[in-house]
Amino acid sequence: MLEGLSDKFQRIVKRIRGEGTLTESNMEEALGEVRLALLEADVNVVVVKNFVEHIREQAKGQEVLLSLTPAQQLIKIIHSELVAVLGGPSDAALLKGRDSLNIKGFPSVFFLVGLQGSGKTTTAAKLALYLGKRSLTPLLASTDLQRPAAREQLRILSDQHHLRYFEGKSTTVRELGRECFNEARLKGFNPLIIDTAGRLHIDDALMEELVVLRDALKPSEILYVADSMTGQDAVRSSQAFNERLALTGIILTKLDGDSRGGAALSVREVTGKTIKFAGVGEKSGDFEVFQPERMASRILGMGDLMGLIEKAEEAVSIKDAQRLQEKLRKNAFTLDDMLDQIRQVKKMGSLGDILKMLPGGMRLPSETDIDDRAILHTEAIIQSMTLLERETPNVIDGSRRKRIASGSGRSVQEVNQLLRSYAEMRKMMKRVRFGKRIPQLFQKST
């Protein structure tokens, strides 16, 4: 997300840091850089103006010029201003990591609206899956009679994830909406999630169709699905949807790409509506409550440590962690443990995802190919070893290496390489035991 911004800001910080003190003129220069960074990140021109103005005022008010660590203070100001734009203290639920969905009525109705191709159908399934985890029983339905096979797409997605889907027989959007509503009410589903057809905000007829549907079903949530790659036009479309329908929230999609996501700031600013969720991947589970704090931290290049910690918590049980610590203490880290580690890392998602969350991690050169298959190969090699070999790798001689190689379908060189990295890892573990390395690692950026 927004890597471009974080790149820029890191450069700005470095420059200010280099000068030692923040003067009136180099602050102007820094603000100029902030402006460029935001524009490059596709934040709307007007939104950028306001944002930079805010920062300038805030900075003045806080007497940055006299501050002992001006760079840090400027970053802090930019950070809190970003949090204010992206979430704001009023969105208390978001700050606590809870969604702020309004579930009212039996059934309550959620609309997903937006431009063509913003990701409404995929998001509908993700949202239903998410609500299922909240012990709700959502019903998915689509009123997209426009795009060929749109409803088929939602039906297939529902089947894949064991979600309830209702097709209906009506041929007009309004009647179909009613039919779905009745189905949900009769069968006790709540909420009813309606995936609507993609439309242009300037298409009067289609926008009117949505208004009619809204008046018929009185949804408690009208969620605008916004593509995070959108450019300057994001303000116009989201504003138009908001004016016509009175949106209740926003869902940002395709944040797993490398777009800078400035649209998030724009949309939030012009609609004033809460960004409730973020779509962060292709799989249906790649969907999370939007977190302004975390997003702002990413923008500033602080990395998404919170996200990483959460993922780690999900993937690693406390017992596992304690067992590993014990092993580390005794310096009894075996190849089996290494395999465990690899599997836990795998549970956290792809290596690329994880690296992105580390401070500075997002600045990995794009040519660095992070190959998830390498993990598979490592797994295969270790699994081709006998228990003895895994416990005491010293016994692995030339002929064992050959056997392991052919057993795992990898080359002897790869087996050697793995043993070398294992030895390296053990060495590192020794140092980690004394607990001096890790904090340093985490302080690296900013």
Place this chain on the structure above:
Amino acid sequence: MENPGFLDRLKTGLQRSREKVASSIGAFFSGRTGIDSTFFTELEERLLAADVGIAASQRLVISLRSMKLETAGEVLSELKRQMVAILPRASGSGSAFPRLTLFVGVNGCGKTTTVAKIGRLLKSEGKSVLLVAADTFRAAAGEQLEIWADRLDVPVVRQGSGADPAALVFDGIQAAKARSIDHILVDTAGRLQTKKHLMAELEKMGRVASRELPGAPHATLLVLDATVGQNGLVQCREFQQSVPLTGIVLTKMDGTAKGGIVFSIAEELRLPVEYIGVGEKAEDVLPFSPDIFVEALFENRS
């Protein structure tokens, strides 16, 4: 390619987007004669607001500034001239048939609809067309293309979901050879350029195509949503790494977005825009012409 009515149709397609442009670049010049102190700063902002991008906007403004023009009108015509000059012209298509065109792009940019529209366009020119549903990932993508194929009455090659897209390219080529089809249009799954494995899959499709059909893919078009911001340039760069792009299709030009990113793309990669999509109907696609595109963008509605 300047068939009668082309300008009219482009104008209708761009009408709504022009209303917005009119309030930005077009309106900027209307009623202005002289050049005051904030003139160029404001002009740059209008360009930025059209997604032209910082580098391209700055270059344009700097070059205009340095020319020491005296009236807003002179700046306007010079700006138009320079913007037209940035956009490369599409090269004509070759004569070897069958001709395979690969349509690639990120999720939701409009690939499937574009394949159908271009299929219709080629068919209306008297060519035979075969559609290949190589998007085996997105649920119902194959069905969507099949419905289009039915509507257009052209053959389609598809398999179940999860099939190897490269195998579909293979099947498509065999089918086209057997039925002596002129154009094979391959719809691929949407992929974000950050997904290495999906980009590798695309490479494989290209390899299979060139192995089975000399010179294929004859064209690889990146489908670009006109609403996209600066990431559009990144998309071009990254897709270019996997499959050499020959051009761009700019979709959703019937909205308020202006697709200004094509100027950045043209400057850096010299990629021509081949077609623009201006609506949801099958006939809503037009061959691209730089002069008319720029002219239409600047036109001030009376």
